[in-house]
Amino acid sequence: MHGRIIYCLCWTTRKREAHCKCCSCGNGIIDPMSAVIALDIGGTHLRAAQYEPGNPEPIAHERVLTRANEPGAYDRLQALIRSVWPKRGTVLAIGAGSPGPLDPRLGIILKTPNIPEWLDFPLVHRLSTEFGVPAFLDNDGNTAALGEWKFGAARGHHDVLYITLGTGIGAGVIVDDRLMRGFHGLAAELGHIIVDPDGPPCNCGFRGHVESFCSGPAIVRYVLEELSKGINSSLKAEQQPSARTIAEAAVQGDALAISAYRRAGEYLGIAVASYLHAFDPSIVVFGGGISSVGPLLFDPFHASLKQRVFHPRYLEGLKIEKAALGDDAGLLGALALAQISMQV
Numbered sequence: 001m002h003g004r005i006i007y008c009l010c011w012t013t014r015k016r017e018a019h020c021k022c023c024s025c026g027n028g029i030i031d032p033m034s035a036v037i038a039l040d041i042g043g044t045h046l047r048a049a050q051y052e053p054g055n056p057e058p059i060a061h062e063r064v065l066t067r068a069n070e071p072g073a074y075d076r077l078q079a080l081i082r083s084v085w086p087k088r089g090t091v092l093a094i095g096a097g098s099p100g101p102l103d104p105r106l107g108i109i110l111k112t113p114n115i116p117e118w119l120d121f122p123l124v125h126r127l128s129t130e131f132g133v134p135a136f137l138d139n140d141g142n143t144a145a146l147g148e149w150k151f152g153a154a155r156g157h158h159d160v161l162y163i164t165l166g167t168g169i170g171a172g173v174i175v176d177d178r179l180m181r182g183f184h185g186l187a188a189e190l191g192h193i194i195v196d197p198d199g200p201p202c203n204c205g206f207r208g209h210v211e212s213f214c215s216g217p218a219i220v221r222y223v224l225e226e227l228s229k230g231i232n233s234s235l236k237a238e239q240q241p242s243a244r245t246i247a248e249a250a251v252q253g254d255a256l257a258i259s260a261y262r263r264a265g266e267y268l269g270i271a272v273a274s275y276l277h278a279f280d281p282s283i284v285v286f287g288g289g290i291s292s293v294g295p296l297l298f299d300p301f302h303a304s305l306k307q308r309v310f311h312p313r314y315l316e317g318l319k320i321e322k323a324a325l326g327d328d329a330g331l332l333g334a335l336a337l338a339q340i341s342m343q344v
């Protein structure tokens with residue numbers, strides 16, 4: 001299939017045109033061997049893949065350890081990109097997803113927990129000048145939402161809410177077929193919605209955000225607090241329970257483990273009711289490791305959500321689905337970002 005697409009691209013307007021009549025820049029190209037490079041800047045791995053636009057099957061795909069606290073992350077990324085760069089043909093664009101906060105319009109990573117040396121790091125400028133192609137950046141919640149919308153569980157929907165439940169809570173919102181970025185490009189940090197002003201501290205430093213109830217570390221912290229009060233459980237603090245071992249204990253009937261997920265599900269329902277009021281999506285897609293525990297979390301979630309929407313109309317026809325892209329969500333989201341930005 002690679003090489004099927006023939007078109008002309010104007011580098012000035014970044015628009016695809018049949019015969020380069022989009023402007024008089026003279027830079028239009030016609031290339032049957034066009035590709036997009038997608039980057040997923042993760043905490044454990046840096047990943048890069050080469051795709052044909054519109055085709056979610058990668059032509060080449062490589063990964064290296066991020067080694068977050070060692071210098072030279074950009075050099076590692078650069079070498080990785082070269083390893084998937086096509087031997088012949090044209091690269092149309094590089095799309096990249098990274099944890100934020102970041103400025104997608106300026107292409108600057110303001111700060112990322114994955115790579116501490118990248119402070120106000122001009123990733124898009126570096127990539128576009130060094131590789132000679134347009135580059136695009138967005139936060140990994142937004143790119144995952146784009147990926148699920150273009151290639152995954154939310155295909156065909158126009159109003160999409162994507163939520164990932166893991167070590168934190170990430171999100172992306174698509175309204176009327178457009179990714180919602182906001183004035184500063186800082187939308188949509190839905191993990192940091194206040195569900196209890198007096199609630200536990202959140203990773204961000206504030207209190208009572210939904211992330212401080214529903215993320216993996218939040219579930220573990222709740223269990224440890226209850227154990228320290230002497231609550232009877234098969235879980236033991238000295239065995240350092242994880243979100244996964246707590247889920248396993250819950251399946252075995254451990255009351256504390258069940259209550260930890262019930263509490264998370266209830267608060268998730270409170271938060272999602274507010275999201276429905278704000279965005280009125282036709283589908284909510286859940287990704288991330290915590291969402292894979294199933295009914296333990298989602299039974300109390302559904303009950304809580306139903307109780308808290310202020311009109312049942314919000315729930316009519318609403319689909320609540322598991323993310324479909326798994327490990328590849330970051331790469332496919334970065335591909336979708338490049339495609340949307342280039343209109344290819």
Ligand SMILES: [Zn+2]
Binds near residue numbers: 191204209
């Ligand atoms: Zn927070």
